[in-house]
Each structure stands twice: as C-alpha cells, then as structure tokens.
Amino acid sequence: MFMGLTELKEAAPDQWEACYEGRYGRYTIFVNGDGKTFTGQACTCPCPDDECKHIELVKAIITFKNEEKQNKTLCSRLLSY
Numbered sequence: 341m342f343m344g345l346t347e348l349k350e351a352a353p354d355q356w357e358a359c360y361e362g363r364y365g366r367y368t369i370f371v372n373g374d375g376k377t378f379t380g381q382a383c384t385c386p387c388p389d390d391e392c393k394h395i396e397l398v399k400a401i402i403t404f405k406n407e408e409k410q411n412k413t414l415c416s417r418l419l420s421y
Contacts, residue, residue: 348401358398360385369398375406 347359358369362385369392372380378399383392 345397345401348398356398356402358394360394360397362394367394369394371395371398371402373399373402375403 344361345358346361347357349357351357354372354374356369356371356373358371360367360369364386367383367385369383370381371378381389381392381395381399383389383394385392385394387393389395
C-alpha cells in the first residue's frame with residue numbers, strides 16, 4: 341500500500357480501519373470520516389492520538405480516495421453528454 345500501511349478498508353460507511361507495520365510493531369488505526377470531515381480517530385501505537393502520524397497518514401489517504409472518487413464521478417457525467 342503506502343509506506344508501512346498494509347491494509348485500509350471501509351468497515352462501514354465513513355468508518356475506516358487500517359493496519360500499519362511500524363518500526364516497533366503492528367498498529368491498528370480507526371478513523372471516522374468521509375474525506376472532508378473527520379469525527380473520530382484512534383491508533384494502537386504508543387503516541388497520543390493528537391500527535392499520531394499513523395492517523396494523519398490514513399486521513400490523507402481517505403481524503404485522496406474521496407477526491408479521486410469525486411473526479412471519476414465528474415468525468416463520467418461529462419463523458420455522458
């Protein structure tokens with residue numbers, strides 16, 4: 341996937357779960373959000389959530405996926421004219 345990220349899945353609408361293979365072990369990251377707004381997050385690494393780089397990485401990827409999805413939808417609409 342990306343860097344140490346080994347898995348990213350949308351477990352339920354706007355509820356994401358990721359696995360990260362870090363230098364000191366395997367961490368699980370949970371993020372709630374749609375790529376524009378995030379309402380909750382947690383990571384099993386020893387850092388506080390407000391300083392966790394794993395959460396920020398997952399949020400950035402979710403945002404990218406959301407933008408990519410919107411661009412595909414827009415392209416499909418434009419091509420259908």
